[in-house]
Amino acid sequence: MSDYKTISATQIADDVREGRGSAVDFTSKALKLAATEGRELNAFITLCEEKALRQAAAIDQMSPELRAKLPLAGVPIALKDNISYTDYPMTCGSHILDGYIPPFDATVVTRLIEAGAVIIGKTNMDEFAMGSSNENSYFGPVKNPVDRSRAPGGSSGGSAAVVAQGIVPLSLGSETGGSVRQPAAFCGLFGLKPTYGAVSRFGLTAFASSTDQISPFARSAEDLALLYRVVAGWDENDSTSVAYDHPDYASVLELDRKLKIGLPKEYFAEGIDADVAATIDRARQALESAGHTISDVSLPLTNKAIPTYYVIASAEASANLARFDGVRYGLRESNDRSLEAMYSDTRESGFGPEVKRRIMLGTYALSSGYYDAYYNKASQVRELMRQEFEQSFKSVDLLLSPTSPTPAFKLGEKIDDPLAMYLSDVYTAPASLAGVPAISIPYGESSDGLPIGVQCIAASFGESLLFQIANHLVPRA
């Protein structure tokens, strides 16, 4: 059975719009792959077969004039299971949401459906998006399609695996500190972390509200740009979303000028894998020989990004996850005891170890006597980091770095060492804290055949430049 490794989302939408292909056929194929290969990878938590086939049939029956207006006509897509979609359970990879079915659609879901995309399933993820390997899911780890003994990355591991396996051409994940870029690098995909505020988060389960962004995966820069254009934009239901005049990114993919690109020297410090360093060097040479100027830059606070991120993200998570208390939805334990016992027992049995660890860390950092030393300090360092980025974008158009210090690690390799796991976000957390957009571009392989990702970071709302550099480094076959 052929899969979606060879046909792009752009091509599918063209075929469906022109009547050369049927949305039902494309959808049925994706559902079949999801039930077989998707199950082997443990990549889906829920398949949305009935609604998907109904949506697809409606697209096929539409008048050609209406169908011609759909940018994602008949394109099968998967959603990370922390994005609300009515009629199917949403688990967030957790036990505590047992039986929860969202009573409303996320804004990105509404936009996808209006664009003609067909949602075929909800993907596996680290519980509440906390993790870098997808091993923190209540539903078990996802396998990396490139090497099934390895982690697909996290927390959007399922959304990365389903695109890498060719089950769907596109998916949405979410980013807080690297949860789309790192799995994109581990699975050999393109992944974008948009500018903070570019995509509405209405219907996304909150983890760390000051960095959370819904973020797309694709197999080419063109497909990534197509999907991003559909989901980006202001939304009255998310007061952090920004009104911005987004161009038609997919139609302006040609890089028409020579760029100044900075290599932040702090991103090449200890701990970087030799194959990863060599890959960045290759990208650097390719860009130089294409006439772009590469210079060394310095972002001295880079090595403070992980401690800053883990204070801020855990503090915000401890507040955001207070809503899971057994009262309004999901699991409830100890109903026959006191109210406080019901809360504490529900949360004890509903949350997994990593979620508890972050709640504990965040609660401690916000508690009386420690707030200034941790949360306030981290917020001040964060502001200095934001200024460092702002300063560097006065002299360069883009920053070039690895996405992850290593290619995909083995399942089980880091799960017992929380700090080692946190350090795998070392190159992705800075852009998240600064709110600027960043892309991971698949650029070659390690000596044992594992994908390696190159990261480009731009100033706020520089997504167009990110798609262009991605398309320039890896042109569509």
Place this chain on the structure above:
Amino acid sequence: MPLSTDQVRHVARLARLHLSDDEVARFARELTVILDYIDELQQVPTEGGEPAEQFITARNVFREDIVKASLPKQAVLSLAPASDDNYFHVPRVLG
């Protein structure tokens, strides 16, 4: 400085987590390692610096105060582990 098991129990109570004794011991160990690492932040001079808060959308967001339909009451109440037509039910709080 190592986190004591008493401190861990205090934080767990604040977070409404009923941790087992094993978890208390494990978190005391793990959080000590993580907090030691986080203490690197103290090396950054930030005297008098502004904290980063809402830096990108640092503006007020106003809208007209117009009544709009919300989710149907039944759709929301029916998701709860215990409810009736009008209320969420929780264990008794008073006497």
